[in-house]
Amino acid sequence: MKRRTFIFQTGTLITTAMLAQCNTSVGTKTPYTIRRPNPNDFKAPALKAIALGMNAPNPHNTQAWKFQLHSDTTFTLYIDESRLLPATDPTTRQIHIGCGCFLSVMQAGISVYGYTPQIHLLPEGEYLVDQTGKFPVAHVSLISTEPITDPLAEAILTRTTNRLAYQNYTLSLDEFKSILLKTKAKYSTIKLINDSTVADHLSWLYEGMVIESTTYKTYDESRIWFRENDYRIEQLRDGINLSGARTTGFKKWLAEKILKGLNEKDWHNSSAINQYLSSYEKKVKSSKAVVHLITDTNTQLNWIQAGMDYARFQLAASLHNIISTR
Ligand SMILES: Cc1cc2nc3c(=O)[nH]c(=O)nc-3n(C[C@H](O)[C@H](O)[C@H](O)COP(=O)(O)O)c2cc1C
Structure with missing residues (x-):
């Protein structure tokens, strides 16, 4: 399975x-x-x-x-x-x-x-x-x-989650509206942020990742769920991996060598984390727009419902070839 x-x-x-x-x-x-x-x-x-x-x-x-x-x-x-x-x-x-x-x-x-x-x-x-x-x-x-x-x-x-940097891509309002029409969100308001505040939103996303990567227990959870090579991906069919970040070719080969065995000490090495964060920052900050799904309250029911709308939005965006998640 x-x-x-x-x-x-x-x-x-x-x-x-x-x-x-x-x-x-x-x-x-x-x-x-x-x-x-x-x-x-x-x-x-x-x-x-x-x-x-x-x-x-x-x-x-x-x-x-x-x-x-x-x-x-x-x-x-x-x-x-x-x-x-x-x-x-x-x-x-x-x-x-x-x-x-x-x-x-x-x-x-x-x-x-x-x-x-x-x-x-x-x-x-x-x-x-x-x-x-x-x-x-x-x-x-x-x-x-x-x-x-x-x-x-x-x-x-x-559909896949694409974490690549955007290359000269700007989402037009018409395209966003067309994605919304296909999404048919039932439970949340989907708000597009593409004005001058985008930079603040992207900085918050980056800061969130700084906290996640420099907090031992959260970053270690990523190590536990990381599948470091094609064999482990094929074997376990779960977790996160380098391909998800579209790391390919020589970079992938090198990263697999470094990650072999997913040694806890190497994983939490501060220069490795800094390198990861710098690449993450470039990718996140290449975004021209951010989408928020807003519900009236923040209950367990809202979480499930927001997930229902989010998946539909991601499928609709995939039909438009926009498939990035952060
Ligand atoms: C609630 C939720 C939170 C997620 N958080 C992140 C995240 O913080 N960073 C990230 O790169 N991907 C995130 N993802 C994307 C998942 O990692 C991705 O869906 C999963 O690895 C399966 O890959 P796929 O979407 O390509 O099928 C999240 C997905 C969901 C549904």
Whole structure:
């Protein structure tokens, strides 16, 4: 199971590791290899839907999702509490956003197969951090309909988080409006910041990364989830890696040599961190605009809902070839 899978079947737990074994190319229609389980490998619509949802963006690519399958068309989504980021995400806000992303990608993807998901968020209400994984995030029932393909489904297999620097790119207002129309955000206001305050926003993003990289426990969490070469990426199918930062060629080879074994001391070496931060700063500060998703309140429900809108926005942006996340 490559993008780690994870299902309980009427009480029995099936892990993400199982679904990940099924990742292959998607067949003759798609020229690229899919990174996640192939939906066509599963008969039950619920499993197809889960396989599609696993293509969603999620924090540190932990894929901290687990599922209880009730029937061929119904399942419950939980957070996999064994794959949390306690230092980086102590409130579990990020992984709840990741669950929202899963739900939206699943929803767009399964439309291609003629199903409309009815999604009941937090069916047993909100819960405490230490109850994560024990309470459901969403109950999903797939309703058979006429196949009305969500246009965003087209971007599911090609969308990736792109951390490259922008090269002479400016988002026009018309393009932003067109992305918004495709997004059809239901729960948040998506605000474009492209005025003179952008520089402040980019500085805050950079400062955030300075804090994350120079705080031992948060930066060490990135080490734990870092997959330092193609073998480890292929083997584990999770976590973050150099390709995610589009490090290629000689630089990638050199970095892999340095990172071999992911020695804790080398990882936290201050000159290595400074080098990383300087490259990060250049990339972040090449952005001409920033987008904020704003909800009225800041509850667990809002986190999931913001994730749902965010994933749709990212899919829509992918259709426009703008696929950067910070
Ligand atoms: C809630 C959330 C927070 C994220 N935070 C970061 C981040 O701080 N830095 C970053 O480079 N990527 C971040 N990402 C992107 C993930 O690392 C990325 O989605 C994941 O590695 C899977 O890769 P993919 O999006 O290319 O499928 C975040 C994604 C989500 C959903």
